[in-house]
Amino acid sequence: MKAYEPQRCLADDHLYTPRIKQHSLEKIRLHNYYVSLFTRSMKHHWPQLAYLGLYSGAGRAVVEESGEIVETSALSAVRIDSPFTKYIFVDKDPRCIEALSARIAAVPGQHDVTLINKDVVEAVSDIKTAMPRYDKNRGLLSFCFVDPFSAALDFEVIRALGSRYKMDFLVLLMLGRDVRTNFKRYFLDPSDTRIARLIDDPHWRDEWMSLGRPNRIVKYVCEKFHAAMARLGYQSGDPHPVYNGKNALLYFLVFYSKHPLGLRFWAEARKGISAQLTFDFH
Template structure:
């Protein structure tokens, strides 16, 4: 049982929840803070601010083996002081998406929301179409959260979205998935990392990378940042990313990284990193 901090915790509403580890609290706090800074900071600079969640979930998550429920990323983005002008939530599971619809209506009934059922990779055309068209008289800026369970991002999906003004917050599951499945993914025939990075040349670079296997996580983070740079995003180094670790064994799980074409976004991100703590606010008993 745990004591509940304000802001993030919610009561059981009887609807389905995704399950998360305790470390998810760190992720949610960072994302919530960045949403807040971004939406407020860009409010008077852009005509429309759009929030896109490619892997949206059910809106609430339950911490495994506890009865604690936390707001998930879409509900956090709806709960800020100056909500976005438009929201796009994509989720593969119909059950989770139905729960998200109910929670969205309850949280911000007037929000302009497009729900996209299915895989974000298959539905990227629909997602792009749902983003309001920008023009000289209607400047549109989007923030896209990419939060898959594993290193299953398809870089092609990011490339399609990057054609508009969009900043990305990406969860790079370098420890959770890529690190644990190293032997499988480095096998020449396995496409997962090729698809996530959008190239196969990383394999040659990895052979020459100093430090051996224990630096694979850092290598992947650098490679993903290089792929983003190829789309015109500013260069990001691993030390500018937040490494989230497992609570029990302090093992590296994933990097949370911001990608933007504008330095102002990194000023906001720096504030988020400064504020971030790995301490969870629950007392676990």
């Protein structure tokens, strides 16, 4: 089995197991490829490697189309050949945290794991407490996977972490399924702050109007998110699009690092899973 291929056709362990779509396997493969490459390459250069999983899930899921049980990103990150020295998982669903805890306990070896059962926004202080201490003798390099179910992602979380730690981010931007589908409602309701919090711009409606309401909604939001990350000093790799079976865009996986090596790893990961390298922002 390739390092990035999730474990599949697993037996039911009778713990909480949410449902996912077939297209989620592509996301898991890409995540797994990157974290495997990241730890193998960095373990000899950094004494501490931390993994942070936001919206971590339960570690396993049922694929709706096939009914098979597969291992998802959180448990895959623990099981890689060169594990991180610290793991922090955050999910507001207590069923996910309870199931993930039991599944991690069943993985051979010793793993330093903190599980936080809170909404991601409310968990920032807990994350900072759980993160390994950094000093000149105990260097710390971190990777954060942000995997929300919608575009309800508060950029303040990324700012709080990215400004404090040497941390790369892989972020799922639900720009097709959520933003494009519901954009008119988000735009017309001035009390809705979803887009503003996602792209770190409370005045985005005025800008959108000044641009003449262009139709390239997904491109606009994606570029605004890139700009927000750039203000923190991050560079972006090529976004990776994920489509459903009808070739409709669901979301982008976007990668950010402050170091060129991280971007090289991301490009290698995309190439490694034979990804589709061209996409349409419409």
